[in-house]
Amino acid sequence: MTSEVSFVDLGLAEPLLRAIADVGYTHPTPIQAQAIPLVLKGRDLLAAAQTGTGKTAGFTLPLLHLLSRNRPAQLRPGRPRCLILTPTRELTAQVEESVQAYGKYLPLKSMVMFGGVNINPQIAALKKPLDILVATPGRLLDHVGQKTLDLSGVEILVLDEADRMLDMGFIRDIRKILALLPTKRQNLLFSATFSDDIRALAKGVLNDPEEVSVARRNTASELVRQTVLLVPKEQKRDLLSHLVRSNGWKQVLVFTRTKHGANRLAEKLVKDGVPAAAIHGNKSQSARTKALAGFKDGSVEVLVATDIAARGLDIEQLPQVVNFELPNVPEDYVHRIGRTGRAGATGSAVSLVDAEETKLLADIEKLIKRKIDREPLPAFVVTAPDREERAPRPPRSHERGPRANREGGGRSQAGRSAAGKTGAPSPGSGRKREDVRRATRPAKERPDNKLSSRG
Incomplete structure (x- = not known):
């Protein structure tokens, strides 16, 4: 009508x-x-x-x-x-x-x-x-x-x-x-x-x-093609680089859970030769404006954002959204993929899901009342992980506090659960040490839940 x-x-x-x-x-x-x-x-x-x-x-x-x-x-x-x-x-x-x-x-x-x-x-x-x-x-x-x-x-x-x-x-x-x-x-x-x-x-x-x-609550756009790629956490960045380059994507909005994770991912993509920038609440206004302007004019191919920072981004003809990490709140998935498939245009939303995120994926599928298509992993080159991505060695006494702060990053619900159960790292358990260390990371690296208390 x-x-x-x-x-x-x-x-x-x-x-x-x-x-x-x-x-x-x-x-x-x-x-x-x-x-x-x-x-x-x-x-x-x-x-x-x-x-x-x-x-x-x-x-x-x-x-x-x-x-x-x-x-x-x-x-x-x-x-x-x-x-x-x-x-x-x-x-x-x-x-x-x-x-x-x-x-x-x-x-x-x-x-x-x-x-x-x-x-x-x-x-x-x-x-x-x-x-x-x-x-x-x-x-x-x-x-x-x-x-x-x-x-x-x-x-x-x-x-x-x-x-x-x-x-x-x-x-x-x-x-x-x-x-x-x-x-x-x-x-x-x-x-x-x-x-x-x-x-x-x-x-x-x-x-x-x-x-x-004009829209029912929590209804994912029917114009958005949604897919899932099951991939180990440490291979996500290499897979993302491969997807951007092999598909010729020129305007990709990528979501991470934390500000720190957004920064790290953008830096690594740039190292891979993919023009990228991060946008989140800790960025200065001039840096955010510059990143968004570059994304709109094509000089930045990948914009890495947290959920709050991406609210209100008005980007016409955005063809591609990638969930580098699934959100902890299922409704946020709907908001994320709603960035594409707008005003009658078609779009695509790809979620890179590791083993720790399967529960989050199930919650999302329950919310949107459909199973998201799983696609086979394409062949891509896996590079050696960066130093901070490798299994942590026991910290020396003089670096216990600072090292924990330097290497803190985003964590899934599974990571939080494990941290809560272990209480302290046990000998020979790299995963448990990782979870406990993540649980103690500074507040500035925790999920981006507020842009500014004063707007």
Whole structure:
């Protein structure tokens, strides 16, 4: 049905239709076809939509229409008319790109605001008239505290990826921000799922909302071809290098469990002659921006990411996702493979699974209600493992602490279980020593469960 609807049918202003044509789109996606008319009517909206369904245009297009239609002759500096809150720096930047692309023929002014960068250029930008502010919660409250931002003129509030904001602990910041906004405003809340927590948040934010849902929870895209390759842990990197080169893959998003693991894998791929970069919460904003830009322009073929860092990455036509390590949470597998097979395109998701991950694989298959196809291992060259990948020797007394820190890495559920049972390394048991040593690795090497406490 939605394929028969055009953007012209949705009642958008001519400058927006011109910008849409420039981007090359003719027909709205299901979320756009359902959400845009409701937003144009001024209704509050609760929408369930995964990243990659076109949800960003689903709210940027109608809010641009509304803001341009009722724009006052004069704007007060640092007083936005529309506030879009997002959970991560990358998503904030990408939403702003969408605002710029679709609003190119409109006189509206927008800016982006997030942490991890110098605050002074943002303060300078807030001294100019402003229609749309795209921000992370933490940095926004920093500006409120410095009295460089006035939220009393917000007409439209958008909470994008609200479920992720709750997961990342932003609920208190969100409540502080809501208290600073005018009571009378239009509210749009977008989430991957309608969980109980999201329902509770929506009740405090939305006023008599319309509901739109375009994806069932935990449904893996039918357009994604999913396969499993059973491979020993120490051979995964060689297999990944082989797959990238032999298949001619030019844009591959690879998932690891930990920040440390992402760094190590990217470094080893580069040694293998595969252009690669890592992206995670410990990377500086400039390093993350550079890595993502290289991935988009093709100079970086493999982007190695943790789950949290990959949230909100808006990469069009991403053909290939690889699970270098399976996630501990089955739902994260669905989010991972949802990075490909987007907007009607086909994609492929390959999982490299070792013996310790078979339980994780079973949990994933139970969640998605299907068995993932196993494929035979291709012939590939196995290189000698790096020093830190070899079976550990008993550490000398002067290096017990530092060596454990240097060599710590990601571990599976099986590794955690073994560490808990052994308590201390037993003579002649390299595997048990490995598990105990991993259990004591520093916090900076543990799973990437938070990008930034302040956005």
